[in-house]
Amino acid sequence: MRIFLTHILPEHLVAEYHLSFAACNFSRNLMSGGGFDKVYSIMPLFVCGEMKTFKEPDNELVYSSLRRKGKVAAKLAIFVEQVSVFLRIGWHDTLWLYNIGILNVLLVLLLMLFKPKVRIYAIELDFTPPTRGFCVMSFYLYLLNHIDGVIKLADSPLFTNKNSVCLAGVTPNRRDKVPLIKKPTMEFLLSGVLQPDISSLPLILDAFAKVRDCRLHITGTCDSKQLREYADKYPNIIYHGVLSFDAYLHLLHSVTFQLSLRNPNWSDNQCNFPSKIIEALLHNRIIISTIHYPQIEGIRYIETVRSEDGFEKALRQIKSMREEELMKYANQSELVQQKFNPNVWNNWMTRIENRLEEK
Structure with missing residues (x-):
């Protein structure tokens, strides 16, 4: 089973919970190609309190009750949520991550230690380079370069994972017609x-x-x-x-x-x-x-x-x-x-997964 762990809510809740429209649109566009068997979402650190109920069959929100007990408890909630996702992942599943960071680092380590046959891949959209010595960003970069494969949006020399490809973004699989520019204006x-x-x-x-x-x-x-x-x-x-x-x-x-x-x-x-x-x-x-x-x-x-x-x-x-x-x-x-539709992404994900099998 191919699993996607991301950080989205339904469109009508994105602004209410101060999520990034760009980040949510990216995940939704990618999901529109039907390339994942299961999608889980963990909210950013700043989201806390009651979560409105919603039905979204393509996305299961993992939301700990600790988020309802204040901002300090909400910071601990992300680790409880990662353990919850860990328990739901099968021994031979494939996991794709939206970036590597605080919202999934514990999950990555748990999988490496206790479910080593799970293949871990990342879609790295926006990485903040470490500025001095060894720090948490250095650790995230180390993990990024040592997991099973990466799709990166930029070809930075910091990204050294050999099983990787660079794609600039993803467009929605289905979209309304957009207006043409017939006469340019200033x-x-x-x-x-x-x-x-x-x-x-x-x-x-x-x-x-x-x-x-x-x-x-x-x-x-x-x-x-x-x-x-x-x-x-x-x-x-x-x-x-x-x-x-x-x-x-x-x-x-x-x-x-x-x-x-x-x-x-x-x-x-x-x-x-x-x-x-x-x-x-x-x-x-x-x-x-x-x-x-x-x-x-x-x-x-x-x-x-x-x-x-x-x-x-x-x-x-x-x-x-x-x-x-x-x-x-x-x-x-x-x-x-043509260049960035979800089918192109699905094909590249499959190629990256198959490269590992060929080794």
Whole structure:
């Protein structure tokens, strides 16, 4: 039996329990291909209190009663939940993990010690590299490189597991038709995590303050005083706050460009792939990125340098581009679907599992 251990809730509960929409969408997209016989979910550390009841046949939530006894007890609950999953895994099952970390490390160790015939694989989406000496992240990295196989979203030199493949993301197996870009407009979107090293928010704000015939839409959680000042001062900078997923998609379909201006020198950004890129490409938007990504070779996107002057120059160049030139970067949904649909993932999971059998 192939088991998937992840951390999701039904769509209507994701915002209520402050889970990551991107993380839940990834797991749900992967599950839509029917590649798992059983899916278990363990909640992140911060989820505690009563859990609303729900029926979701594709996902069994493992939720300890300790979570209802306060935040301290909730931290212990994750270990009780991992023991519970351990007891449900058969001696010859195959386990796929959503990342390796605090929510499954005890389970991995228990399986290695007491059920050594269980094969353990990981889908490593976003790893935080260790910064000094031996620490818990070093231990997670050691496990990642010594389990039976890995699908990684980035090809960092830190990842040395030889039974591995790099895939940028996964698209849903079934999806509604998404609107095509018929005529590009100078409407840009910055969404998601708005930390400076991830979003480059300060330099983006400065650039749009100077190029005022380009309109910037921003959505996500942010306590930046600078953002609110710029949104008040410049009519072409609009902060929408945190949106529901439906409202976010409506906004996404109203813009032409999705910004992904990550710091290419920050080690964290070398160990993951932005889910927003796959999502925006799937919705036919044009990507502007500061990082070159070999894992999406064959897909067209606009590359720029990460500096205020460099990005301002890129904005002005985009404004001056002919429409037919810009349209070469738009409407790539079908290509992205071909490269990253769940069937592609299922095939790679099978190949990785079979490689171990061939040894």
